[in-house]
Amino acid sequence: MKNLFKRIHQSVNTKLGFFMLTVILCWIKTYLICLTKFNLGIKSVMQAFLLFLNPIPTTILLLGISLYMKGRKSYIYMMIIDAITSTWLFANILYYREFSDFLTLTLIKGSSSASNNLGTSILGIILPTDFLAFSDVAILIILLIIKFIKLDKTKLNFKIPLTITGIAVVSFGINLTLAQQDRSGLLTRTFDNNYIVKYLGLNAYSVYDTIKAAKTSAVKANADSSDMKTVKKYINNNYVAPNVQYTGVAKGKNVFVIHLESFQQFLIDFKWDGQEVTPNLNKIYHEQNTLSFDNFFNQVGQGKTADAEMMMENSLFGLPEGAAMVTDGTSNTFQAAPAILDQHGYTTASFHGDVPSFWNRDNTYKSWGYDYFFSSNYYKQKKSYNIGYGMKDKIFMKDTANYIQKLPQPFYSKIITVTNHYPYLLDKKNQSIAKTDTGDSTVDGYVQTAHYLDQSVGEFMNWLKATGLDKNSMVVFYGDHYGISGNHKKAVAKLLGKKKFNDFDNAQFQRVPFMIHMKGIQGGINHTYGGEIDALPTILNLLGVNNKDNIQFGSDLLAPNHPQLVAFRDGDFVSPEFTKVNGAYYYTKNGTPAKNLSKDQHSRLETMSNQVATELSLSDKIITGDLLRFYNPKGFQKVNKKDYNYSKSKSLQKLKDQDKKDQTSLEFKNNNKSLLNLYDTDAPELQN
Template sequence: MKQIGHKIQSGLSTRWGFFLLAIALFWLKTIYAYQTKFSLGVKGGMQAFLMTINPIPTTLLLFGIALFMNGRKSYITLLIIDLITSTWLFANILYYREFSDFLTFNLMKGSGAVSNNLGKSIAGIIEYSDFLVFADVLILIILLATKLIRIDYRIFMKRNAFAITGLSVVLFGANLGIAEADRSGLLTRTFDNNYIVKYLGMNAYTVYDGVKTTKNNAIKANADSSSMSSVLKYMKANRVAPNVEYSGVAKGKNVFVIHLESFQQFLIDYKWDGQEVTPNINKLYHNQNTLSFDNFFNQVGQGKTADAELMLENSLFGLPEGAAMVTQGTTNTFQAAPSILNQHGYTTASFHGDVPSFWNRDNTYKSWGYNYFFSSQYFKEGKGYNVGYGLKDKIFMQDSAQYIEQLPQPFYAKLITVTNHYPYLLDKQNQSIAKTDTGDDTVDGYVQTAKYLDQALGEFLIWLQKTGLDKNSMLVLYGDHYGISGNHKKAVAKLLNRDKFTDFDNAQFQKVPFMVHMPGLKGGVNHTYGGEIDVLPTLLNLLGVKNEDTIQFGSDLLAPNRNQTVAFRNGDFVTPEYTKVGSTYYDTTNGKILTHLTDVQKKQLAAIGKHVTEELSLSDKVITGDLLRFYTPKGFERTDKTMISYKVKDAKQKLKDSPNKTSLIQKNNGKSTMDLYETDAPELK
């Protein structure tokens, strides 16, 4: 036995031995990560086989770089490469746990715009087992440090190093060929990064994303006016006439858009600990003067909140990777809701209790035409005022009121709440409901922050009533994206009192609230299928704004005979009849998998899939090519960003000097209404 151990030790003390050991350890930990840290959706023997072998080619290629060196330098180089690739894997594990996707270059490029306040989120995401991805590096270092493996100083033949490089290329080519045979158009048609990783591996995905990022940057440089032809053709074929009955019913009204952070539809009427979690939102949802939608889906990608804002105010989809607000928000031409409404006599303002650079809002909002952006610079500071991503909602909404009362009417005001944001932290003095008991820390605090958000909204609504603003305003509420990801299936099943939580259930779990409330509005719960891409055309019709030649990929949610296909960013979709998750199709009415498709069903699904692919691709084309610079709707005037300033001093002076004497405070003979605003926020007492 001792002799066998000596032979193994001697073998590992050669360059070949150490190299093969490093490859084996890296392969093992990668497979471990694939199977325990990601949900790649592996189905069938072929996909399982490819997932098992795909780390080998790229690991051979990368680790093989060390074979071109000799002595100690070779070992150090291999360890550095191992550490770098392990760190990249570790970062993706953390990102995937919360966002169900992989890191991209565009996302990292914009990380400076979203990096603040991430410390608590990251701390809440990390699990001890995540650090096992560094185990191979540690093992190799220990073996070398204790001299259980000795450095081989002999010259390693360059032809052998080149042979390893050649072998890695051949193996990758074989991997790619088999993958393409199993999934045609893998690198050209996919909208889901999971497919790239499970077929080709993490390192290959990184290269793929880098190439695609470079290619997309070149698209903008090469785009010209002729690039719009396919987009205009699509618009002509798919534009839907709005609902005439509702056209202009809110003409001239103020518009409040309340962004309900991470708020999902299941919270409507949800009870816990013997009480309604969101009584104020529930009451509004069921009000006879509220148009509520119970099949309204978030359609965000990696940009999460940024994607929701982009869709809501531009009717353009977020990008497959990164956030368009960060990568294109500063330089692109947009025809957004604020710009459109500015030209119809509206004052436009966005309110957010965090730093102005978050998601590059300070630059993007100028491109969208916002007259004002009230960020954290405008709000008071104090001990305990902030949580996670900005001011607590009660403090934020009260502070926002002092600027709302100064806005010339009619105005379009968007208020972005943040307290109901992962990791759902709330100090004890603000908790008014017990945590749920799923045992999942990510899930259990969700009802506490959701209830706090609801209470903050309730206080704001009372102020609107006291000031009379409610009588001349249209209130729009929407959830921006999911609060609980599909990676918490057991906890969600318990939360919803179900035996299990399937992929189909998760697709339906992407529903978020969308409701429009206004005195005298003919309301009710509408069952049409739609999503965030449809908000802008819906609101413009209600406001009586003509919308016949704009570039918008959504349609009026109230329009008769509208296409009810809801496209998700990864190419999946939901319709009243069918739901697609990955390569699996379900009957939307009962959640059953469609295993034996009829010819009619195959034809229908192919048509829906083609439509989804086309609208996502064309929307991407508009953004990445900055195509709106080549097209201007009739009567639309481009925003002059040089005339917009979000500096506190400039904005306050502009409000004071406004020639339009229609603000709430001016109509109240110059007297503030802030004494009417009541909040029980303990921090303010």
């Protein structure tokens, strides 16, 4: 044993030996992290083997470059590369924990648009074991400092590093071949980054992502009008006529779209400790003048809230990586809800209690045709007014009412709440319900912020009633995405009183509220399956706006022939009969694996999978190729971004001038007197 240790010690004191030690440590560390920190869905012996194998090729290739160098430069380069890849691994651990996905170049390029207020979130999700990502670097540095390992300045024969590079290339080729055999079309037909990491490793995924980002840039430069013809043909062939019974029932009415941040459907009627978590939304949900949908799903990808906004206002899917609002919101041509309704006589405005650059809204909203964007610059700011990702909802919604009363009617307004956002922080004076007791810190505060959001909604709805706005307004509520990710299965199972919570359950857990509330509407709970992609066609039909010439991938949820196929961003789907999760099929009603299928069932599943893949692909082409610049729907005037300016002084003057001209705002009709005195809130920060 002593001789063996001596031989190992002598070996690592050579440049080649140190290289091998670095590779082995990096490989073991990466494998353990991929196995324990990421939910990659290993379902076969081959997949398990490839996960074990895939760190080796890129590690050998990257670290092997150092062997071409002389002296201490070789060691310095090796340590720098190890440190960089370790930092990249660490960053992905944190990102994956919250978003169940991996970082992309596109996302990083747009990170400044979503980086505000992230400090608290990052600190809240770091675990001590995450620093395992730097374990090999620490070990090697210590061994070098104590001189257990001495630098070998001998120059290697050129054939040695060349051979090692060759080994890396060949081993990657073997890895890729085995991966392609187990998952055909891995690099050409995938909507899920987990597959790439599972089969090829995190470093290979990073290279793949970089190449794909470069190709996307080239696609936009090379796109032409012929690409739009393919899209238009598909849209025409799959057009679903809206429900004529509901066509125009809200024509001329104001529209409130209330964005319920991270709010999931299970919260409706959910009680904790004998108390309703969301009593106000529960009441609205069950009222006869509310159209409520209990099988409405979020369909977001990496863009989360940005993806939800893209679907809600454009009926276009988010991109497979990054957020389209960030990557394409400034430059692309859109035919979004604000522009459509503006051209039908509506004043359009969005309200958000955080900085205007968040998700690039200050630029994207110009492309979408918003007349006004009221961001944090428009609101009175105090430290106690803010928490997490912006203003507390009660304060934000009261201050929003001040601008609402100044908008010329009819108006289309989107109100984006933020308090019910991870990490679900709420100061004690605003807590009015106990935390849950799952033992998961991410999950247990969720009911407190959801309850606070519900109270905020109740106060706002009371103000609408007090001012009479409720009589001539349609209020749309929607949850943008999940609040609790699939990485908290044990806690969710305990929260819901289930014995287990598997991937199928998580797919069903993606339901979010979608409610349309309006005086006189024929409401009730609708069980049709749909998602955020269907919101815009549904709203437009209610407002009496024909969308037949528009490029929209959703359809009216109330239409008799509405296709009840809900596409998820990774290519999975859910329908009343079948659910597809990670390539496996289940019966939606009971969650059992769909086995022994008939020929007809096989055919239907293939048709559904192809339809989902086609729609995701065509939607991606529209955004990445900026194809809407080649299409002018009948009666629609292209948005000129230069017509919009969201600076506070210019916007408020424009609003004043418009109100004086139109004389239709709530405040104008009240003899130019504010009705904010009718807004009743119990926000402790606003009490005298």
